[in-house]
Amino acid sequence: MKHSILLVEDDREIALNIREYLLKRNFLVTWATTGFEGWEDFRKGNYSLAIIDLMLPEMDGFTLCQNIRWESDLPLLILSARSEEDDKVRSLKLGADDYLTKPFSLRELEARIESHLRRYNRYLGKNEMEESxxxxxxxxxxxxxxxxxxxxxxxxxxxxxxxxxxxxxxxxxxxxxxxxxxxxxxxxxxxxxxxxxxxxxxxxxxxxxxxxxxxxxxxxxxxxxxxxxxxxxxxx
Structure with missing residues (x-):
């Protein structure tokens, strides 16, 4: 089964590189360019993991991360050109599972995605009973x-x-x-x-x-x- 990835990134070059790389590795990728577009795509779709840039128009990555976490335990991987510790801590406290600083290698991104998907699949296996x-x-x-x-x-x-x-x-x-x-x-x-x-x-x-x-x-x-x-x- 193919995993579906939600990519929310307003930098066209970075997004296209990530999208092309993941598509070649048999992932399905939905690309959004703004925070609100990403939030709308999340509400409409069924994803295995979300990759979110922090500096997004309309709704920033912090807010998008928080909104998704209120709804779901979906793995969230933050991308950012900002390496400040405060940004990393804030992201993790809002529910992000990982934080990758730009520039990064696509191989490292893939390895982190696969690691989070393995853990999420194990989590889903333990929580198959209907939620009430x-x-x-x-x-x-x-x-x-x-x-x-x-x-x-x-x-x-x-x-x-x-x-x-x-x-x-x-x-x-x-x-x-x-x-x-x-x-x-x-x-x-x-x-x-x-x-x-x-x-x-x-x-x-x-x-x-x-x-x-x-x-x-x-x-x-x-x-x-x-x-x-x-x-x-x-x-x-």
Whole structure:
């Protein structure tokens, strides 16, 4: 089976060299030139690994890396002309698996890709059971089937409401700003004064019977955004 690689690189010469090299080694390669294009390709495709440049237009590599990690355990390999330790540390803390400084050899890039793919395949082999999240207070999420239950009764959510809930529930330690939520889920740059997240959050909370004043699932962090506070039950 061919592995599919997402390459997000705005330098045409570098991208074409990587793409040609990987294609000759039997990889499938999707090439994006901006951060938002890369994010859109990730949401639409099914990839084995992503190679991401840090200095990207529209959405930088740090933000793209963070967005992908909120959704997936896909191996992330960062490319950058910047060799500063702070950039490497920031990338790794955001969830990147590796950091390769430009200029680099294509043989080394290939070796690192193969190493990460071996580890990821072993990880997938250990996690073949369907993912589910069972929380106290009656909330259950089944992402594979896109089902949400509250006290055993299915809750009908819009696609955006569902995406907000799953994103928050999968990342309970992170407080999401409205800007992060909007750009992650709508895949567009957030405009100042945009009230979209507030409206969707109000509707989502109403469907979950979750009072903003005494939340069981979604807590408002005043001046910052929202975070998920639901407690997992022992059934997980």
């Amino acid at each position: 999240f069972i929380f106290l207070d009656g909330l259950s999420l089944f992402p594979e089937k896109r089902i949400v239950l509250l006290n055993g009764i299915e809750v009908t959510l819009t696609n955006k409401e569902y995406s907000i809930l799953v994103l928050l529930a999968k990342n309970p330690q992170h407080t999401f700003s409205k800007k992060e939520l909007y750009e992650h889920i709508w895949e567009e740059t957030d405009n100042e004064g945009n009230n979209t997240i507030t409206v969707h959050m109000k509707s989502l909370r109403a469907k979950l019977n979750d009072s903003p004043k005494k939340p069981k699932f979604i807590q408002t962090v005043w001046g910052t955004g929202y975070r998920f506070i639901g407690e997992l039950s022992n059934e997980n």
